[in-house]
């Protein structure tokens with residue numbers, strides 16, 4: 001798919017053709033949020049003529065992208081069916097963003113108890129040591145996810161989409177088998193997402209993935225996490241915060257490839273300081289069960305013992321048993337479904353979007369693609385997804401928030417850039433005693449004064465960068481940042497008070 005390129009260098013993007021359309025930004029028409037309001041859109045692309053298919057649209061996969069596309073298409077008057085073989089809401093709701101963020105909150109309490117002492121708080125539970133109960137967190141999480149599953153089903157029912165529980169297998173360009181039955185549709189939409197991938201090595205069968213880690217029967221007191229992407233980093237923060245002895249192994253020299261180099265280095269320093277045993281340039285050679293748990297032999301000759309080993313070494317498009325061999329749907333070199341900017345595959349009646357197309361693996365991106373697809377196919381509205389300046393966060397401790405160009409990508413894209421950086425201890429930690437440093441960085445295109453990259457490692461970076469992303473998309477200059485009055489005392493105000501360009505260490 002011709003994704004026009006997230007700000008180069010950002011992670012979760014496999015297809016990096018082209019550059020951000022930076023100069024186009026101010027003229028890009030903005031969409032209003034119509035997620036619950038499709039009735040305002042023109043409904044003139046749904047054929048009134050009765051076709052011979054059971055449905056106008058059959059969506060495979062009720063995850064972020066599939067549900068959004070199904071709901072919107074049904075709202076436009078299309079006859080829609082959606083099939084799900086595992087869980088309503090897909091990866092994000094069940095084994096992704098939502099449970100992960102709940103566990104991040106849980107993990108942050110660990111430090112919160114310690115921080116509170118500097119503010120005068122005392123706890124007298126268990127000799128002044130708070131105790132964490134895994135079963136309570138896990139089971140409360142399950143209850144909440146079940147509630148969300150039901151909401152997703154109700155939303156689809158309410159929109160008038162027919163929901164099928166079962167595995168969908170494509171039989172031909174217009175037909176899908178679900179269980180013993182076959183259903184036809186004028187258009188098929190593949191939104192089957194991704195699946196964690198564990199490389200093959202001796203003992204790989206003992207490794208867990210992010211799919212299982214949320215629901216372990218017992219809390220792993222010693223956890224080894226393998227991988228250097230955002231999922232690995234986030235789980236290291238979660239389990240370290242919950243009290244596990246956590247080791248993170250990454251085969252490269254520094255994790256979080258694709259993020260700004262300063263961000264990577266600062267995050268590594270803070271994560272190691274927070275207690276994660278962070279080891280780079282090392283991999284697992286083998287895992288075997290033995291006395292006292294799993295025994296790992298590493299490529300540097302050392303050994304480790306653990307109660308669980310989590311592999312977060314990447315995800316692959318989920319095409320298992322989908323029946324693609326029965327149709328002409330082309331895959332790209334990464335095994336993802338190839339689509340054009342309208343999410344059309346090489347088979348004219350079949351479309352695909354979300355993680356299965358190997359683009360930016362983020363829920364808001366899948367949602368935006370689902371909306372754009374439904375509008376274009378059933379609402380006759382051509383509003384392409386704008387992939388520029390997509391903000392993203394890593395919910396480690398402290399958080400990473402980032403939008404726009406990394407310094408490395410900006411140096412390639414612009415003739416001259418000006419950098420603004422600061423590292424400081426947040427006000428809260430003057431009393432908490434926590435030795436945590438916040439890092440902030442602005443990257444400015446010197447010729448135009450436009451701010452083209454903003455990066456932060458610090459508390460609530462995800463929340464802060466979401467707002468900053470609007471400014472960057474609107475084309476804000478450094479002068480506009482400077483003339484914005486700060487909110488005092490906050491961490492975020494530093495972004496509007498960075499006066500002196502950074503001139504090197």
Ligand SMILES: Cc1cc2nc3c(=O)[nH]c(=O)nc-3n(C[C@H](O)[C@H](O)[C@H](O)COP(=O)(O)OP(=O)(O)OC[C@H]3O[C@@H](n4cnc5c(N)ncnc54)[C@H](O)[C@@H]3O)c2cc1C
Nearest residue numbers: 061063064065085090091096168192193354355361362363
């Ligand atoms: C641990 C983790 C943390 C994450 N955290 C974040 C985050 O913080 N922020 C963020 O934006 N993104 C996050 N993501 C990514 C996000 O979850 C995905 O980008 C998003 O869910 C993709 O949506 P999708 O619709 O493409 O696919 P999915 O949500 O994966 O949905 C695909 C659905 O299709 C179903 N399916 C597959 N094959 C079939 C079949 N043959 N028949 C019927 N049904 C089928 C699957 O069961 C699944 O429910 C995270 C992912 C993981 C794994």
